[in-house]
Amino acid sequence: MELPCGVSKSTYAQDMAVIHTRTQWGLLGILFAFLCVLPFFLNSLWLGIVIHTSIVLIAVLGLHILTGLCGQISLGQAAFLGVGAYASTLLCAKLNFPLPISIIGAAIFSGCFGIIFGLPALRVKGFYLAMSTLAAQFIIIYLFIHVRFAGGSQGLFVPIPQFLESKINLYFIIMGTAVLATAFAKNISRTKAGRIFVAIRDNDLAAEVIGIRLSYYKLLAFFICSLYAGIAGALYSLYIGHINYEHFSLMDSIWYLGMLVVGGLGSTSGAVFGVIFISLLSKGTSLLAAQMPILGPQVASTIGIIVFGLILVLFLIFEPRGLSHRWEIFKKFYRIWPFSY
Template structure:
């Protein structure tokens, strides 16, 4: 064999830039571009039902990514994410009602939610563990009560009507049009988060998560980065909530309870803590879970199992039980989430047919 045909084998990375690159191969980049292009064609061949599921995955995936930055990348627990999601929705509706164009109102709502998140993040940054969980639980109930009482901002118990999304005078309401709005936000927000983790600040957040004492000895300001994580997480939650409000056309305090916050935690646990892609995978799983549950109940309708368990009447409770059961099963059998499983699948095919 000629020497000029030999190629080096192995993984050679001689710089931080090569180690932190987003796309390890050109094929990875091609798959991403192809996937986005395929999604851009989805309104041409998917029904409104499937488009609504994709839209739901989009705005919930943005909010879940924010929680993953806080919990998965910086190691801080939060069980009040739903109220920041709701605050973003109410803020965007409030701004739009006062003459701010909806696209700008969505971004400003994210910044407004960031300010609220920093307000709760400053005291919470000085505690950790169980005490931090209690602090975020307090934020859940404080903001939830605020939504009910602040009629000037939220409409109180009646809620608020959200104006449709318009850009340059073109109405983007409706599943087929609004899908593109959510797709653009998803791509931008996920690319921003991926690049953030490659920066000095992103590595500092991970250092705080892995060993905060060592990070502090290296000069990392723990209070600064813990508070920053709360701000970034709130920004993502606010954007997701604003997109939800203008898609539904209505924003209400109903549904912004502790159970919704736990569902956000389930998304990132199932998808994979500390994984940008895992946030989206977990959201897809949690959005499709009730749909699959409903389809299963419909398939078993009239059967002996249906008569014994009353599936049609108890479908809501089954969904709540399934969420808890799925979290437990993933913690036991797949603690690193779906993202870890996906990496293992890629590694298997990369090394196939060899076992090493």
């Protein structure tokens, strides 16, 4: 980690701190203040986009822990989001649980689902594991359509409490969760489990040889990833008010993975950058295409996917380490600019 000149550390705690200097504390404070006043300046369209982006951020952070840290590929994140959304809605509507409990229940339920579909990870990895999660995606969507109490292809209406009717309250709940989720994801990479995840990613056989319980930690990574997905799904159900199997398609799973890659695999800031960049880009292009009626509705509805695919391909060719790597280079450059010696 590069720090400005003159920062000295004399204790282990100082060395391990995430935030080192006063400037960084100040910037963090400004960021929080900005997030607090943001909803009062946005119209409902952009407020919706910000809320949706923060929900996606939670989902992608989960994937960051599984794929970025632990190196296990998941093509089924959207389905686990769906499990969270359906579980929270059913707990709330059918069993009359209070909302916070049903969200936590949904998260744990989704986490357990993640463990079930993570089981093949004990024997296989890489492509084979990606296949297992692809199967999870299709099987879970099938269950949404065909299990009787999940409402079939019509989906379910989500009971939304009175105080969340206002989008601004919803914004604070969701943004608060997203900030907590980011802090948790950042910190998990510094714990024992996080370091074990990285060891498994770099070489799982070597990790096993030095005494790491591979099966336990792989399943733990799946559990945490799906836990995040469950929370994101529950919040998503509150945001859209009516859930349906179409909201949790394979396409969304690929989007989440792509955001992670564009941001930079393996760093928390990468996940944040990727989500913000891709969400704004796809929304921006769709809005732009909608502004130009010559292009027709077909272009407007698919331009987001095309641009995303193109960006993904270009990033993998020209900057496989993602936006966070670019950001580090940028910071380093301006730290010594204009006196580079």
